[in-house]
Amino acid sequence: MATEFKLPELGENIETGDLVRLMISAGTSVTEGQPVMELETDKAVIEVPSSVSGTVGEIRVKEGDKLRVGQVIFTVENGAGSVAAQRSEAAPVPPKAPPATPTPAVVSRIEATAVPSTPASGASEFKLPELGENIDSGDLVRLMIAPGARVSEGQPVMELETDKAVVEVPSSVNGVVREIKVKEGEKVKVGQVIFTLEGGAVAPAEPPRKHEPVEHISGQQAARLAFRMAMQAEGKTEEQALPPDQPFAAPPAFTMPVQLGKVAGTEHRDPVPAAPSVRRLARELGVDIHSIQGSGPGGRISDDDVKLHAKNMLAAAVAAGQAPAAGHFAEPDLPDFTKWGKIERVSMRGVRRKTAEHLRQAWNTIPHVTQQDRADITELEQLRAKFAPRAEEAGGKMTVTAIALKVCASALKVFPQFNASIDMGKEEIIYKQYINIGVAVDTDRGLLVPVIRDVDKKNIVELAAELTQLSKKARDRKLTPEEMGGGTFTITNLGGIGGTGFSPIVNHPEVAILGLSRSRMEPEWVNSKFEPRLILPLSLSYDHRLIDGADAARFLRWIAEAFEQPFLLSVQG
Amino acid sequence: MAKLIEEAAQAKNWGVEFAEPKVDLNKLRGWKESVVKRLTAGLGQLAKQRSVQFVSGKAAFVNSTTLKVTKTAAGGEENMTFDRIVIATGSRPSVIPSLKLDSPRMMDSTSALDLPDIPKTLLVIGGGYIGLELGSVYATLGTKVTCVEMLSGLLPGADRDLVLPLHKRLEKLFSSIMLNTTVKSLKEEKTGIRVAFDGPDVKEKEQVFDRVLMSVGRRPNSEIPGLDKTKVKVNQKGFIEINAQRQTADPSIYAIGDVAGEPMLAHKAMHEGRTAVEAIAGHKVAFEPNAIPAVVFTDPEIAWAGLTETQAKEQGRAISVAKFPWGASGRAITLDRPEGLTKLLIDPKTERVLGVGIVGPGAGELIAEGVLAIEMCALAADVGMTIHPHPTLSETMMESAEVFYGHATDIYRPKKT
Numbered sequence: 005m006a007t008e009f010k011l012p013e014l015g016e017n018i019e020t021g022d023l024v025r026l027m028i029s030a031g032t033s034v035t036e037g038q039p040v041m042e043l044e045t046d047k048a049v050i051e052v053p054s055s056v057s058g059t060v061g062e063i064r065v066k067e068g069d070k071l072r073v074g075q076v077i078f079t080v081e082n083g084a085g086s087v088a089a090q091r092s093e094a095a096p097v098p099p100k101a102p103p104a105t106p107t108p109a110v111v112s113r114i115e116a117t118a119v120p121s122t123p124a125s126g127a128s129e130f131k132l133p134e135l136g137e138n139i140d141s142g143d144l145v146r147l148m149i150a151p152g153a154r155v156s157e158g159q160p161v162m163e164l165e166t167d168k169a170v171v172e173v174p175s176s177v178n179g180v181v182r183e184i185k186v187k188e189g190e191k192v193k194v195g196q197v198i199f200t201l202e203g204g205a206v207a208p209a210e211p212p213r214k215h216e217p218v219e220h221i222s223g224q225q226a227a228r229l230a231f232r233m234a235m236q237a238e239g240k241t242e243e244q245a246l247p248p249d250q251p252f253a254a255p256p257a258f259t260m261p262v263q264l265g266k267v268a269g270t271e272h273r274d275p276v277p278a279a280p281s282v283r284r285l286a287r288e289l290g291v292d293i294h295s296i297q298g299s300g301p302g303g304r305i306s307d308d309d310v311k312l313h314a315k316n317m318l319a320a321a322v323a324a325g326q327a328p329a330a331g332h333f334a335e336p337d338l339p340d341f342t343k344w345g346k347i348e349r350v351s352m353r354g355v356r357r358k359t360a361e362h363l364r365q366a367w368n369t370i371p372h373v374t375q376q377d378r379a380d381i382t383e384l385e386q387l388r389a390k391f392a393p394r395a396e397e398a399g400g401k402m403t404v405t406a407i408a409l410k411v412c413a414s415a416l417k418v419f420p421q422f423n424a425s426i427d428m429g430k431e432e433i434i435y436k437q438y439i440n441i442g443v444a445v446d447t448d449r450g451l452l453v454p455v456i457r458d459v460d461k462k463n464i465v466e467l468a469a470e471l472t473q474l475s476k477k478a479r480d481r482k483l484t485p486e487e488m489g490g491g492t493f494t495i496t497n498l499g500g501i502g503g504t505g506f507s508p509i510v511n512h513p514e515v516a517i518l519g520l521s522r523s524r525m526e527p528e529w530v531n532s533k534f535e536p537r538l539i540l541p542l543s544l545s546y547d548h549r550l551i552d553g554a555d556a557a558r559f560l561r562w563i564a565e566a567f568e569q570p571f572l573l574s575v576q577g
Numbered sequence: 578m579a580k581l582i583e584e585a586a587q588a589k590n591w592g593v594e595f596a597e598p599k600v601d602l603n604k605l606r607g608w609k610e611s612v613v614k615r616l617t618a619g620l621g622q623l624a625k626q627r628s629v630q631f632v633s634g635k636a637a638f639v640n641s642t643t644l645k646v647t648k649t650a651a652g653g654e655e656n657m658t659f660d661r662i663v664i665a666t667g668s669r670p671s672v673i674p675s676l677k678l679d680s681p682r683m684m685d686s687t688s689a690l691d692l693p694d695i696p697k698t699l700l701v702i703g704g705g706y707i708g709l710e711l712g713s714v715y716a717t718l719g720t721k722v723t724c725v726e727m728l729s730g731l732l733p734g735a736d737r738d739l740v741l742p743l744h745k746r747l748e749k750l751f752s753s754i755m756l757n758t759t760v761k762s763l764k765e766e767k768t769g770i771r772v773a774f775d776g777p778d779v780k781e782k783e784q785v786f787d788r789v790l791m792s793v794g795r796r797p798n799s800e801i802p803g804l805d806k807t808k809v810k811v812n813q814k815g816f817i818e819i820n821a822q823r824q825t826a827d828p829s830i831y832a833i834g835d836v837a838g839e840p841m842l843a844h845k846a847m848h849e850g851r852t853a854v855e856a857i858a859g860h861k862v863a864f865e866p867n868a869i870p871a872v873v874f875t876d877p878e879i880a881w882a883g884l885t886e887t888q889a890k891e892q893g894r895a896i897s898v899a900k901f902p903w904g905a906s907g908r909a910i911t912l913d914r915p916e917g918l919t920k921l922l923i924d925p926k927t928e929r930v931l932g933v934g935i936v937g938p939g940a941g942e943l944i945a946e947g948v949l950a951i952e953m954c955a956l957a958a959d960v961g962m963t964i965h966p967h968p969t970l971s972e973t974m975m976e977s978a979e980v981f982y983g984h985a986t987d988i989y990r991p992k993k994t
Contacts, residue, residue: 275867275883277929277954287861302927302956 007080009034009056011071014045021045023069033059034080043071056080128201130155130177132194135166141193142166144186149199153181161199164192177201278305289314312429319428320368355450366512371548374507374519377560379567381523382538387570391465400469404520404540405443405497409467411566412518413439413459416493419559423492425513426550433550442491442511443471445478452478453511455491499523505541515550518563519543540567579717580876580938587913600718606692632657638803641829645803661829661857664809664817665850666798668835673793676702678763682770684790686711696720696787698752700772702760704731706873708792709743713750713875715790721752723786725774727759732873736886738900739879739936742916746877755779763789797836821863822856823849831857845869868932868951872941877917880944883951884922884932896931897923899957899981901973903937908968914938919973921947921957923981928956930978939970946974957981 014021021043028040039051058080065077135142142164149161160172179201186192186199276283276293277300285307286293296313298305341347352360381404388402395402416423416439425434439460442453454474459467477483494511497520508519523540530537544560551559585595624631634648644657670685686707697720701712704726716722724731724747731747731754732740748754758776765771769785797815804811808827810818816839817825817832824831831853834846845866852864868883889896903909903917917937921930933947950960961978965971 275931275951275954277927279953280866283865284862287863290861301958302924302929302954304929304954304956 007056007058008076009040009054009078009080011043011052011073011075011077012055013073014043014050014052018045018073020070020072021050023065023067023071026063026065026067028060028063028078030060030063030078033057041077128177128179130161130175130198130201132164132173132192132196132198133176134194135164135171135173141191142171144188144190144192147184147186147188149181149184151181151184155179155181155201276305277303278310282307282310286310286314291317316429355447355452359451362512363509366509369512370510370515372507372510372545373548373553373556374543374545375553375556375560376505377542377544377557377564379540379542379564380528380537381540381567384567384570385523385538395465395468398465398469400465400467400472402464402468403471403497404499404523405495406464406468406471407567407570408495408497408518408520408563409441409443409456409459409471410462410464411563412441412493412495414566415559415563417460418562419555421551421555422516422546422559424515424550426515426547436492438492440490440492442488442494442514443474444494444496445475447479447481449481452483452488453491453494454478454483454487455489457490493517495520499540503541505543508543508545510545510547515547516556516559517545518560519545579714582717583876590913600695602692602695602718609690609692636801638801638806641807641827659829661831663823663850663853663857664801664825664830664832664836665834665846666801666836668795668797668841670707670791671794671796672791673702673760676760676763676791678765678770678789680765680770682765682786682788683763684788686790686792689715689790698723698769698786698788700725700770700784700786700789702789702791703793704728704733704754704756705792705794706732706875707795708790709747709873709875711790711792713747716750722750723753723755723784724751725755725758725760727757729757731756732879734885734887735871735873735879735881736920736934738886738918738920739881739934742877742918742936743873743875743879745916747875795835795841797838797841799836821865823853823864824856840869840871842869842871866952867954868948870944870948872944874941877914877937878940879934879936880940880947881934882932882944882948883930885934886922886932889922889932895925897925897981899923899977901977901980903970903973905976906968906970906973908970908972909937911968912938912970917970917973919943919977921960921974921977921981923957928958928981930955930957930960933974935973937970937973943970943974946971950974 011021022045023041024044025042026040027042028034034040034054035057036055037053040054041052043050043052061079061081063078065071065075071077132142143166144162145165146163147161148163149155155161155175156178157176158174161175162173164171164173182200182202184199185197192198277298278286278293278296282305283293286296286305289310291310291314293305293310296305296309297303299309300306384407388404388407392402395406400406420435421433423436423439425436426432427434438458440455440457441459442455445452445454454477456462456467456470456474462470474483474487477487491511491514493514494508494517496508496517498506499520499522501522503521505521506519508517510517519542521541521543523538525536526539527534528537528539529535542560542564544556544563546556582598585598588595621631632646632648633650634646636644636646639645639656642658642660644659644662646655646657647653648655670687672685689711695715695718699712699715699720699722701708701722701724704724708724709731712722712724726733730737730740731744744754755774755776755778758774758779761773761775763770763772766785769787770789771783771785772789773783774781797817799811799815799817807825807830809825809830809832812818817837819825819832819837822831823833823837833849833853834843835841837849848866849864852862855862870880870882873879884894884896886896886898888894898920900918900920902915903919904915906915906917909915909917914937917940918935919937920934922932922934923929924931930947930950933944933950935943935947937943949955957978959978961975961982963975965975
């Protein structure tokens with residue numbers, strides 16, 4: 005006898021799905037629990053396990069079909085096993101996704117009719133019923149009952165403000181109110197007792213009818229889904245990523261209807277080169293379509309252009325640690341400092357402003373992590389002292405920074421991902437096949453970063469000479485923009501001043517920066533005893549988008565070891 | 578109907594001759610009413626099926642969320658509260674106050690549609706689309722129609738090259754078209770309404786007409802009782818001010834259609850209604866069409882969408898205009914209507930179609946393709962490379978696009994250098 009396998013229930017509000025992949029064919033045998041197909045619902049792609057065992061007879065669906073719960077998928081010959089009725093235990097639970105149905109922002113009355121009136125004795129209290137998906141509490145705005153009042157089922161008893169809407173909550177019980185357990189202004193949780201009754205029939209609070217899912221899977225929907233999945237992959241819900249507009253809260257500055265012949269109430273702008281469906285997608289993603297450069301013929305904007313733009317916006321916003329607004333991020337307003345005393349306002353021009361802009365941009369874009377390590381430079385220090393005169397002859401100073409340049413150049417060759425940049429727009433990593441290292445120089449005008457080119461092709465004496473020369477130029481304000489551009493990595497040495505470690509900010513679009521602090525004699529456990537050793541603290545900040553923590557640790561360890569055993573440079577560097 | 582009579586008359590040229598038509602006005606009116614009834618009854622049925630409660634009555638606002646309704650059918654008053662309301666009160670024909678005359682001989686567009694009789698003579702005040710449409714109907718039925726327009730051309734605002742073929746045809750159909758002319762006074766007499774004209778080209782200063790049709794535009798119905806008790810704002814022209822979601826300055830009140838602003842067109846209102854409802858339901862929507870088609874249902878029809886040449890000139894915007902005269906269209910020639918014209922307004926840089934204008938029989942149907950082209954931001958090349966059925970008038974869209982590139986098959990225009 006042929007048994008039918010029907011599409012089982014997949015979860016709340018999921019009634020249909022698109023068949024992405026069939027994993028069986030006629031004649032193959034299936035066993036209960038074995039995945040038989042992949043189904044894309046509007047929440048996720050899920051594998052559907054068989055609830056029957058046997059040999060597949062006829063397959064009644066094909067890939068690309070829209071399947072409904074209960075629809076026959078295939079038949080099984082000499083089938084054994086339960087018939088599709090209930091969901092197998094092995095069924096993967098679809099991940100809890102944000103509600104697919106946009107929650108109406110309108111004040112909605114919770115359907116009183118949805119509460120079944122099955123009288124039950126026992127608990128004579130009214131608990132806050134479920135209000136909808138993802139709503140587990142709300143602020144009690146208004147109580148509509150008082151002790152002694154009679155309530156009947158379906159009668160609104162309070163107004164609750166959830167983060168989505170203000171809802172009227174109907175009673176699910178009949179009787180006389182004895183005691184009210186909540187106060188206006190309180191936060192009330194689902195399941196919390198609102199009031200008790202003096203006897204009377206009680207119907208248990210049951211979740212009201214859920215929103216019907218919107219039966220509408222179009223290309224648009226698919227695009228939104230794809231986008232939503234991308235958002236989730238980045239660890240954000242769509243809600244967080246793109247908070248819904250609040251058109252009703254306060255009508256924005258009112259725009260006058262435009263003159264005759266144009267559409268009233270609609271801001272008149274040049275017709276945007278995007279199809280209506282693409283414009284809708286942009287609106288739904290909270291993107292100003294006018295700010296998008298179309299990639300199609302005549303500047304036509306595709307849905308991909310919109311998604312890419314939204315993604316870039318999101319990336320910038322996530323880095324900024326803020327929810328994206330459509331547009332720029334305003335600095336918070338400053339208080340009036342004169343309230344507390346005299347102040348002086350000085351314009352922030354030149355290097356300082358440039359530094360502020362650049363560092364903020366770097367900080368907003370790059371997820372920073374700083375790795376700390378220490379290098380024993382006792383031996384190196386002796387070598388440095390020994391070779392210092394040679395550098396001096398060449399017109400330079402054999403500093404730790406000069407040596408660090410050489411060490412880093414070698415390390416960057418071994419670890420190319422530290423000599424790279426990220427192109428989020430194109431979703432590409434750019435590996436640079438040249439090693440130009442910037443060195444932060446403290447000048448009286450502020451921080452400047454001259455760049456030494458092709459560091460890997462120069463020896464330490466040459467590097468020392470060039471560094472000395474560039475530092476002097478920086479302090480004499482003679483650096484050209486070219487001399488500060490094109491860096492692939494940066495070194496910043498605060499050792500001359502002091503400190504035991506710090507977190508430098510990566511010099512965007514580079515992906516890593518090495519900070520050196522003051523080296524000092526420390527007791528080190530060497531060969532079963534403490535020895536005084538000269539220790540150089542190293543701080544490596546890196547762009548965690550590209551570089552994993554383990555790689556950073558290895559990279560910094562490599563640098564530390566190179567400092568400890570300069571020989572390593574000639575072997576591996 | 579008017580078209581049928583016209584075509585029957587024209588058929589003489591094609592070797593088919595009909596006798597003078599006899600018009601049974603009662604039957605004609607009956608047919609019109611049956612069509613209207615069928616369309617409106619269908620609406621009630623649809624509302625019922627969707628369990629939309631229908632209340633018939635006069636309403637006044639009590640506040641932003643309450644309406645006092647005086648019920649027409651059931652009687653009695655009821656205060657109805659709501660979370661959101663959509664105002665769609667439409668518009669009504671305007672009347673020039675100085676020309677207000679209470680007479681059964683005076684008609685507005687509503688009463689003219691009732692077809693009370695076929696007057697011998699009719700004066701149409703206003704050369705806009707309503708006057709021309711209704712004037713054409715009466716003229717075809719045998720009325721001697723005179724049209725008077727204050728400005729220098731019919732259908733002010735429409736591109737002149739589109740109006741010209743209509744103007745030429747109406748000059749034959751109407752007994753006269755008086756431009757640059759104003760009506761100074763209307764006076765009822767026994768035999769008709771005596772009308773005094775004023776204007777540089779006026780020959781007869783006074784004439785008597787059986788009936789006068791006043792079609793000088795429409796006014797929004799925004800004088801809603803109690804509207805002052807809400808935060809709704811009404812502008813100087815009488816339109817309710819709205820935002821892109823069709824929401825008024827009062828967050829709980831929305832407005833759509835004629836009462837909410839130009840253009841006063843039913844198809845605009847329908848889309849606005851959808852936008853308003855979706856906005857209320859919490860969707861992120863906005864009413865931002867790139868093109869709203871406008872159609873004048875005269876013979877020939879005039880239709881346009883998107884940018885017009887007149888607007889482009891006003892904005893000082895550079896555009897290329899690609900025109901395809903229907904004299905080169907096989908279909909237009911078989912219809913004996915070579916006076917038509919299809920033109921595309923094209924952005925010279927991106928080659929996008931920004932506007933479409935058509936004059937000729939069936940222009941109202943043809944314009945839909947133009948609207949789609951504009952909304953989908955089609956390039957002239959897209960329209961030109963789309964295969965259109967031959968022989969049809971729709972080919973003129975494709976041919977105009979080819980004119981832009983200088984290689985239309987059926988018309989020779991030297992290539993642009």
